[in-house]
Amino acid sequence: MKVSEAMSHPAVSVPTGTPLRQVAREMAEYGVGSVIVTEGGALRGIVTDRDLALAALDSGLDASEAIDSVMASPVITVNVADDIHAAYRTFRTAGVRRLPVLEDHRVVGVLTVDDMLIDVFQRLADLLGPVAWSVLEEPPGPPSADTRSRKA
Numbered sequence: 001m002k003v004s005e006a007m008s009h010p011a012v013s014v015p016t017g018t019p020l021r022q023v024a025r026e027m028a029e030y031g032v033g034s035v036i037v038t039e040g041g042a043l044r045g046i047v048t049d050r051d052l053a054l055a056a057l058d059s060g061l062d063a064s065e066a067i068d069s070v071m072a073s074p075v076i077t078v079n080v081a082d083d084i085h086a087a088y089r090t091f092r093t094a095g096v097r098r099l100p101v102l103e104d105h106r107v108v109g110v111l112t113v114d115d116m117l118i119d120v121f122q123r124l125a126d127l128l129g130p131v132a133w134s135v136l137e138e139p140p141g142p143p144s145a146d147t148r149s150r151k152a
Contacts, residue, residue, distance in 0.1 A: 001084045006119050007101045009109030011036045014067060016044055021063035024052055034098045036107050037071045043100060043107050045071030077102050078111060084119065087111055 013036040014023055023035055027049055037045040047067055055061075055070040076094045078087050080103040090099060091113060101109040 001119070002080070003078050003082045003084060003087050003101055003111055004080045004109075006084055006087075006115045007080070007109035007111045008032075008115060009101075011100060011107050011110045013038050013107065015039060016066070016068050018067045019064045020052060020061065020067060020070070023047060023067050024063075027052075032110075033112075034110065035067075036100055036110070037067055037073075038107065041106060043075055043077070043102070043105075044068075045073035046075050046098065046100060047071045048098065075100055079103070080108055084116075088116065091116065 012026055012030045012032050012034075014026060016037055016039045018037075026035055027033065033050075034046055034048040036043060037047060045068070047070055051070045051072065061069060076090065076096055077100045078090055080101050087099065091097075097113045099111045100107045101111050
């Protein structure tokens with residue numbers, strides 16, 4: 001499976017210099033926990049809701065302050081054509097929750113830990129499906145001694 005099959009797209013992005021207030025509005029409007037910061041279409045950084053809460057508010061930055069002051073840069077990324085297992089390794093080694101996804105040096109999406117969990121749950125469901133059906137299709141047998149003792 002490729003990263004492109006699991007990622008969220010398109011990525012929400014803002015240009016460098018965008019005020020913190022506007023970034024918070026964008027996150028709320030699109031229901032995302034991060035935005036990509038770009039300059040002329042090129043990736044410059046990433047800002048998460050945690051960055052806004054901890055770095056911006058804790059540091060006493062004004063809401064009109066530019067996003068550049070709290071963005072994380074350089075950004076750890078994955079490629080759209082990477083195998084999903086490479087992304088798992090990147091998440092483990094980098095200790096981040098979101099990875100911008102690049103194609104030809106342009107951001108085309110974001111891969112999140114939540115996206116990976118959905119992949120894991122789908123794989124688990126695929127594995128357990130046949131087991132569940134075999135259990136459900138078997139006729140019930142006589143109650144076991146354990147079941148009888150609980151009823152008493």
